[in-house]
Amino acid sequence: METRRTNKGGRPALADPAKHRHVLYLNDRENARFLSQWEQSGVTSKSRFIAARLFGEPFRVVKVDKSAVEYCAKLTEFYAQFRAVAVNYNQVVKALHSNFSEKKALAFLYKLEKATTELAALNRQVIALTNECKELWLPK
Numbered sequence: 001m002e003t004r005r006t007n008k009g010g011r012p013a014l015a016d017p018a019k020h021r022h023v024l025y026l027n028d029r030e031n032a033r034f035l036s037q038w039e040q041s042g043v044t045s046k047s048r049f050i051a052a053r054l055f056g057e058p059f060r061v062v063k064v065d066k067s068a069v070e071y072c073a074k075l076t077e078f079y080a081q082f083r084a085v086a087v088n089y090n091q092v093v094k095a096l097h098s099n100f101s102e103k104k105a106l107a108f109l110y111k112l113e114k115a116t117t118e119l120a121a122l123n124r125q126v127i128a129l130t131n132e133c134k135e136l137w138l139p140k
Contacts, residue, residue, distance in 0.1 A: 024050075071133060078126065085119065 026034060041060060043049040053059070092112065096105040 068133065075126065075130060082119075082123065089116070 037059075038046055038049050041049055041052075043052070089112070093109070096108050096112075100108065
C-alpha cells in the first residue's frame with residue numbers, strides 16, 4: 001500500500017525542452033559588435049537573440065530617448081501637482097464662504113479666479129507641448 005508521489009515540486013516540465021548547446025567564439029571586435037546589436041534589440045536573453053538571428057526572425061531595434069522619458073516624468077509630476085491644486089481650490093472656496101463676509105469672500109474669489117485663469121492657460125501650453133513632443137519624438 002505504498003503510494004508514490006508523481007509531482008516532486010519545482011517548475012513544470014516543458015513539452016520540448018531546449019537541451020542542445022552550441023559554442024561560439026568571437027574576437028574582441030566581433031564581440032563588441034554582437035553586444036551592441038544585442039543591446040539595441042531589447043531582447044533580455046542572449047541565446048534568444050542568437051536563435052532569432054539564425055532562424056531569420058526580424059531584427060527589431062528599440063531606442064529609448066532619455067530626454068523624452070525625462071519629459072514624461074516631469075509632465076507626470078506636474079499633473080500630480082495640478083490635481084493637488086484642484087483639491088486645494090475646492091477647500092479654499094469652502095473656507096472663504098464659511099469664514100469671511102460676503103464682500104470679502106467675493107474679493108478673494110476674484111483673485112482666485114485670476115490665478116485659475118493663469119493656471120488654465122499654463123495647462124493649455126503643457127498640452128500643446130506634449131502633443132508637439134508626441135509628433136516629433138515618439139514613433140508612429
